[in-house]
Amino acid sequence: PSCVPLQFLSYLGACDRLLKQGYEEGQVEEAMEMFQYSEKKAAEFLRLLAQFNDMGFQQNEIKEVLLLCGNQRERALEELVMK
Numbered sequence: 001p002s003c004v005p006l007q008f009l010s011y012l013g014a015c016d017r018l019l020k021q022g023y024e025e026g027q028v029e030e031a032m033e034m035f036q037y038s039e040k041k042a043a044e045f046l047r048l049l050a051q052f053n054d055m056g057f058q059q060n061e062i063k064e065v066l067l068l069c070g071n072q073r074e075r076a077l078e079e080l081v082m083k
Helices: 006-020 025-034 039-054 059-069 073-082
Strands: none
Touching (some): 006 025, 025 039, 039 059, 039 073, 059 073
């Protein structure tokens, strides 16, 4: 019998897939926690975070806005531009 819960294995698999996309380990773990281990939501968050970061916005502001806007790109971009 395995002592490792299935949820943990799926968490590790999700983290591994996100890391292979080039995201930093700390960011992957943080995103997975923020979105209750939903790989899909974490991946979208990380994608938008990188996009807005490339546009020159501050990372802490991006995180805050993405959480408030529920990862909705257009709304988040409006919020960032207004700040």
